[in-house]
Amino acid sequence: MANGLGAVPIRVLIVEDNRDICANIAAYLEKHSYVLDFAYDGISAMHLALTNPFDVIVLDLMLPRMDGLSFCQKLRMDAEIATPILMLTARDTLDDKLKGFAAGADDYLIKPFELQELHARLQALYKRSHGKTDNLLTVGELTLNKSTLQVHRAGQRVDLNPAGMKLLQRLMEQAPSVVTRDALETLLWADERPDGDALRSHMYKLRQAIDRPFDSPLIHTVHRIGYRISEDA
Numbered sequence: 001m002a003n004g005l006g007a008v009p010i011r012v013l014i015v016e017d018n019r020d021i022c023a024n025i026a027a028y029l030e031k032h033s034y035v036l037d038f039a040y041d042g043i044s045a046m047h048l049a050l051t052n053p054f055d056v057i058v059l060d061l062m063l064p065r066m067d068g069l070s071f072c073q074k075l076r077m078d079a080e081i082a083t084p085i086l087m088l089t090a091r092d093t094l095d096d097k098l099k100g101f102a103a104g105a106d107d108y109l110i111k112p113f114e115l116q117e118l119h120a121r122l123q124a125l126y127k128r129s130h131g132k133t134d135n136l137l138t139v140g141e142l143t144l145n146k147s148t149l150q151v152h153r154a155g156q157r158v159d160l161n162p163a164g165m166k167l168l169q170r171l172m173e174q175a176p177s178v179v180t181r182d183a184l185e186t187l188l189w190a191d192e193r194p195d196g197d198a199l200r201s202h203m204y205k206l207r208q209a210i211d212r213p214f215d216s217p218l219i220h221t222v223h224r225i226g227y228r229i230s231e232d233a
Contacts, residue, residue: 012057013056029115082229086106158209
């Protein structure tokens, strides 16, 4: 399964002393064509970071032998390595976050976390550091190119009408968050909404195109609120 950036493999160093967390991250990201290396303490992580060209580093703060803040500072100030760093930690106060960013972190994700969000943040850091645009939206095996308005799922072209394209783009831009019915109706009709439940009809057609030919649904109804698009039910 692609990582959302075509055939480009993203090489990530995971610095985390909890091996169960490492195993969960590996099981998820390796399905998305990431190349992963692991370090379970700060000293080992520093050796790997100095000797290998990683695209992103995922860094826990509470580490044996060298804590995450010290690792980050040494990598930035002493080694002058600018590899994007995503701090992954249970420390959730504003002061903790400010210390992390001051040490050189590029992003901050609080434990416990969703693997899908970690995946999205890694993609964003990679694209930002490589000067890539945000024209390609990705949710699992589904992609939408905002420049060409081409949609593919699992490598198959998906054709949508203009309303379906608008709805899908808004859902993917805000994935995995819920988009309210009101927001989707405003997107399609502004203040001139039709009578009846026209949105339901458009969502039905969108689901027929995006989900029906495949094994698992990506579009989910959130009862009485709206819709979301996600690999997770």
